[in-house]
Amino acid sequence: xxxxxxxxxxxxxxxxxxxxxxxxxxxxxxxxxxxxxxxxxxxxxxxxxxxxxxxxxxxxxxxxxxxxxxxxxxxxxxxxxxxxxxxxxxxxxxxxxxxxxxxxxxxxxxxxxxxxxxxxxxxxxxxxxxxxxxxxxxxxxxxxxxxxxxxxxxxxxxxxxxxxxxxxxxxxxxxxxxxxxxxxxxxxxxxxxxxxxxxxxxxxxxxxxxxxxxxxxxxxxxxxxxxxxxxxxxxxxxxxxxxxxxxxxxxxxxxxxxxxxxxxxxxxxxxxxxxxxxxxxxxxxxxxxxxxxxxxxxxxxxxxxxxxxxxxxxxxxxxxxxxxxxxxxxxxxxxxxxxxxxxxxxxxxxxxxxxxxxxxxxxxxxxxxxxxxxxxxxxxxxxxxxxxxxxxxxxxxxxxxxxxxxxxxxxxxxxxxxxxxxxxxxxxxxxxxxxxxxxxxxxxxxxxxxxxxxxxxxxxxxxxxxxxxxxxxxxxxxxxxxxxxxxxxxxxxxxxxxxxxxxxxxxxxxxxxxxxxxxxxxxxxxxxxxxxxxxxxxxxxxxxxxxxxxxxxxxxxxxxxxxxxxxxxxxxxxxxxxxxxxxxxxxxxxxxxxxxxxxxxxxxxxxxxxxxxxxxxxxxxxxxxxxxxxxxxxxxxxxxxxxxxxxxxxxxxxxxxxxxxxxxxxxxxxxxxxxxxxxxxxxxxxxxxxxxxxxxxxxxxxxxxxxxxxxxxxxxxxxxxxxxxxxxxxxxxxxxxxxxxxxxxxxxxxxxxxxxxxxxxxxxxxxxxxxxxxxxxxxxxxxxxxxxxxxxxxxxxxxxxxxxxxxxxxxxxxxxxxxxxxxxxxxxxxxxxxxxxxxxxxxxxxxxxxxxxxxxxxxxxxxxxxxx
Amino acid sequence: xxxxxxxxxxxxxxxxxxxxxxxxxxxxxxxxxxxxxxxxxxxxxxxxxxxxxxxxxxxxxxxxxxxxxxxxxxxxxxxxxxxxxxxxxxxxxxxxxxxxxxxxxxxxxxxxxxxx
Numbered sequence: 001x002x003x004x005x006x007x008x009x010x011x012x013x014x015x016x017x018x019x020x021x022x023x024x025x026x027x028x029x030x031x032x033x034x035x036x037x038x039x040x041x042x043x044x045x046x047x048x049x050x051x052x053x054x055x056x057x058x059x060x061x062x063x064x065x066x067x068x069x070x071x072x073x074x075x076x077x078x079x080x081x082x083x084x085x086x087x088x089x090x091x092x093x094x095x096x097x098x099x100x101x102x103x104x105x106x107x108x109x110x111x112x113x114x115x116x117x118x119x120x121x122x123x124x125x126x127x128x129x130x131x132x133x134x135x136x137x138x139x140x141x142x143x144x145x146x147x148x149x150x151x152x153x154x155x156x157x158x159x160x161x162x163x164x165x166x167x168x169x170x171x172x173x174x175x176x177x178x179x180x181x182x183x184x185x186x187x188x189x190x191x192x193x194x195x196x197x198x199x200x201x202x203x204x205x206x207x208x209x210x211x212x213x214x215x216x217x218x219x220x221x222x223x224x225x226x227x228x229x230x231x232x233x234x235x236x237x238x239x240x241x242x243x244x245x246x247x248x249x250x251x252x253x254x255x256x257x258x259x260x261x262x263x264x265x266x267x268x269x270x271x272x273x274x275x276x277x278x279x280x281x282x283x284x285x286x287x288x289x290x291x292x293x294x295x296x297x298x299x300x301x302x303x304x305x306x307x308x309x310x311x312x313x314x315x316x317x318x319x320x321x322x323x324x325x326x327x328x329x330x331x332x333x334x335x336x337x338x339x340x341x342x343x344x345x346x347x348x349x350x351x352x353x354x355x356x357x358x359x360x361x362x363x364x365x366x367x368x369x370x371x372x373x374x375x376x377x378x379x380x381x382x383x384x385x386x387x388x389x390x391x392x393x394x395x396x397x398x399x400x401x402x403x404x405x406x407x408x409x410x411x412x413x414x415x416x417x418x419x420x421x422x423x424x425x426x427x428x429x430x431x432x433x434x435x436x437x438x439x440x441x442x443x444x445x446x447x448x449x450x451x452x453x454x455x456x457x458x459x460x461x462x463x464x465x466x467x468x469x470x471x472x473x474x475x476x477x478x479x480x481x482x483x484x485x486x487x488x489x490x491x492x493x494x495x496x497x498x499x500x501x502x503x504x505x506x507x508x509x510x511x512x513x514x515x516x517x518x519x520x521x522x523x524x525x526x527x528x529x530x531x532x533x534x535x536x537x538x539x540x541x542x543x544x545x546x547x548x549x550x551x552x553x554x555x556x557x558x559x560x561x562x563x564x565x566x567x568x569x570x571x572x573x574x575x576x577x578x579x580x581x582x583x584x585x586x587x588x589x590x591x592x593x594x595x596x597x598x599x600x601x602x603x604x605x606x607x608x609x610x611x612x613x614x615x616x617x618x619x620x621x622x623x624x625x626x627x628x629x630x631x632x633x634x635x636x637x638x639x640x641x642x643x644x645x646x647x648x649x650x651x652x653x654x655x656x657x658x659x660x661x662x663x664x665x666x667x668x669x670x671x672x673x674x675x676x677x678x679x680x681x682x683x684x685x686x687x688x689x690x691x692x693x694x695x696x697x698x699x700x701x702x703x704x705x706x707x708x709x710x711x712x713x714x715x716x717x718x719x720x721x722x723x724x725x726x727x728x729x730x731x732x733x734x735x736x737x738x739x740x741x742x743x744x745x746x747x748x749x750x751x752x753x754x755x756x757x758x759x760x761x762x763x764x765x766x767x768x769x770x771x772x773x774x775x776x777x778x779x780x781x782x783x784x785x786x787x788x789x790x791x792x793x794x795x796x797x798x799x800x801x802x803x804x805x806x807x808x809x810x811x812x813x814x815x816x817x818x819x820x821x822x823x824x825x826x827x828x829x830x831x832x833x834x835x836x837x838x839x840x841x842x843x844x845x846x847x848x849x850x851x852x853x854x855x856x857x858x859x860x861x862x863x864x865x866x867x868x
Numbered sequence: 869x870x871x872x873x874x875x876x877x878x879x880x881x882x883x884x885x886x887x888x889x890x891x892x893x894x895x896x897x898x899x900x901x902x903x904x905x906x907x908x909x910x911x912x913x914x915x916x917x918x919x920x921x922x923x924x925x926x927x928x929x930x931x932x933x934x935x936x937x938x939x940x941x942x943x944x945x946x947x948x949x950x951x952x953x954x955x956x957x958x959x960x961x962x963x964x965x966x967x968x969x970x971x972x973x974x975x976x977x978x979x980x981x982x983x984x
Binding site for chain 1: 897898899902903916917918919921922925926928929935940944945946947
């Protein structure tokens with residue numbers, strides 16, 4: 001049996017009773033009341049010590065000490081709210097920012113994909129030499145699949161917007177169709193039902209999210225009939241929550257839509273015909289593969305390259321030649337984000353460094369101020385160990401509070417980042433707070449707080465405490481050491497801050513460059529709506545063209561609409577050859593491509609393109625007429641007038657030739673973070689159409705008139721639904737969403753670093769002023785003007801800023817080269833940006849110096865001299 | 869301390885033994901224990917009364933005595949201390965140990981006074 005501790009609160013009463021009883025006994029022996037009590041108390045001994053000794057029987061000394069230290073530390077934190085807040089906020093920022101960013105980077109770059117064998121998954125595609133777009137035709141897919149020995153599975157998929165109708169309710173969702181082997185490579189195990197097989201094209205596997213949000217987790221959902229784009233389908237399985245194969249659709253230019261798929265079904269890839277014409281319907285897929293165990297990616301690439309080269313030689317197509325792309329799926333998915341995230345990660349650790357420097361700085365100047373107090377307490381009673389223990393407890397308290405703040409901040413940040421751009425960056429939505437890194441970052445911050453919290457006191461232990469007391473706190477040598485360390489910290493902070501600030505500045509300028517539109521281009525006045533022409537009634541191309549024409553002419557006469565037109569969006573790349581020109585040699589061929597778009601007559605002028613020479617289309621255009629843009633004219637028709645020239649356009653013109661009737665000025669209407677590309681336009685009547693974008697130039701706010709326009713146009717054929725109704729400005733803005741995100745984060749880091757650096761400068765200067773109050777008093781008593789005092793303090797404070805500036809500018813000059821790829825229209829060494837950054841830092845540092853120096857100037861000389 | 873003072877200061881650890889001995893007949897509260905020790909040693913053993921309490925708590929912790937709430941002779945709530953079976957056994961062990969020690973010391977001292 002473990003002895004139970006009696007209630008120690010009873011002890012007081014017990015002692016009181018004891019003394020009372022003793023007093024009574026003494027009175028009984030004949031003493032007076034007062035004497036009796038005095039004798040009783042003397043006989044009992046030191047009550048406080050008795051209580052402490054009793055307590056010590058039960059509570060080990062260290063625990064008691066710990067409790068007391070914690071209490072003392074808490075009191076110190078409370079009594080110095082400004083100082084405490086500065087330290088805690090700094091620590092929280094440092095810990096929170098870097099942990100959140102690392103968590104995001106980890107989710108996007110470092111974690112393996114959710115596949116059965118993520119390391120063996122590859123992205124398979126072909127790419128025209130001068131293009132960055134990947135394309136997988138059903139022909140290539142069939143050939144590769146039947147011949148490649150290095151692949152265990154090869155899966156084609158497409159991921160399209162579809163209308164899912166459940167009963168009378170329809171919604172637009174992404175539906176992935178994937179070919180045989182998909183369930184094997186993803187290792188999917190349904191939580192309900194059985195996974196569809198390729199024998200059943202109508203069976204649907206829905207995601208757990210759709211299951212939850214649309215079907216309220218009703219287990220009877222299995223077997224429910226729904227319809228996809230008007231075709232019947234049956235729900236066969238529900239996928240687990242962690243099913244997340246990241247089947248992005250790459251290469252979409254205008255329509256940046258990265259919504260998560262809601263359902264999956266099987267795709268049957270029919271063997272395609274050998275001879276291809278435009279109307280044979282070559283399907284375009286995306287494809288992934290799983291390497292056989294032990295096969296390297298280089299071996300697979302070599303094999304597929306050989307297959308593809310042989311195929312192109314034996315069965316040439318009019319599309320032109322292409323090379324193969326075989327790369328790790330992970331790289332394909334996260335590749336574009338890798339560099340930006342790496343930079344953000346570095347930036348967040350720079351902020352952590354600045355934060356640590358700031359904590360060190362704050363603690364150092366605090367230690368210098370408490371020097372006398374600490375020395376006194378070390379010499380009087382408490383002893384050095386007790387004082388060190390208390391300082392340790394204070395540091396731990398700050399570390400803990402900062403840590404808690406950091407955790408809260410990083411959780412909030414991760415959630416905010418996901419909410420802001422979760423769907424814009426691959427895999428980001430999977431981001432979770434990374435506890436491992438949180439521990440490391442918190443340990444770094446803790447170590448800083450401990451080192452600089454206790455270090456100065458430790459230095460005191462080794463020096464003679466009596467000396468410090470004799471100096472009367474006006475010590476020169478030690479405070480100079482603190483000052484020097486503090487100034488070094490400020491220089492480091494300034495240097496790091498300028499790197500961040502310069503980077504952020506360059507990105508701001510990039511975005512500004514991107515969004516400064518040429519005259520005549522008013523994307524905020526243009527409404528765009530997507531429409532996929534679907535259904536059996538549109539099997540005939542003629543009907544589709546008539547439908548499109550009807551939509552445009554109806555839209556044109558609607559109130560508030562000034563003009564209407566359509567485009568099919570930028571089409572595939574095509575080799576541009578002039579009439580009579582032979583097929584260029586392979587080396588030449590690579591840079592002779594241009595995307596070809598089909599448009600209605602009014603599209604180009606509606607957007608704001610202006611005619612350089614020739615004429616616009618009209619709606620009764622004969623086949624075989626094209627308009628080109630300036631870039632193409634410059635590239636392929638250097639000295640000749642392109643008007644009237646004929647270029648080879650397979651399938652389009654008569655005899656495969658098309659006449660150039662107009663040249664338009666370059667306009668970046670699709671993506672604003674790339675330079676204008678050579679481009680060819682032809683009238684939509686000349687080719688098949690399926691997905692179209694209606695563009696409308698409207699008066700007033702496009703979004704307010706959008707519903708009316710949509711309703712009116714829907715009446716023409718209610719079975720067709722519009723989606724992605726946005727202003728063109730919105731579309732363009734979405735096309736740079738990842739850039740704006742980068743800017744947002746980098747900008748936040750830069751501002752945080754700037755604030756911390758300003759705090760650091762302020763702290764050091766304020767400390768210097770406090771230290772020198774006496775000296776300033778003498779100077780003023782001897783006739784120094786307030787202005788001179790301010791100048792002296794500011795000049796001394798700005799010294800460390802200047803050193804930091806010098807180092808920082810050199811570092812920034814090197815560092816901004818690394819973000820060159822993220823910039824647009826701004827050189828990495830943009831002088832204006834660097835100048836503004838430098839001025840900003842000087843300005844803010846000056847302010848941080850002036851405030852405490854004004855305080856110095858207001859010193860009353862007499863008071864200052866008396867102060868010590 | 870003057871050598872003429874007839875009172876003897878307690879040896880370390882002896883107090884514990886005295887408390888156990890005092891509680892052998894039955895439970896008692898703190899003041900009664902102090903009184904009893906003083907009385908039965910005819911005031912030769914002088915306890916600084918306060919030091920009784922840490923000693924009591926040491927004994928509770930060892931499981932030799934327990935504290936119980938009770939009513940004192942003048943009708944006030946008080947804490948009474950009582951020997952546990954373990955404490956009683958300890959008292960026997962300690963008493964015989966003490967007797968042997970005291971006997972041995974007495975023999976040594978007496979033989980020395982006799983030889984001189």
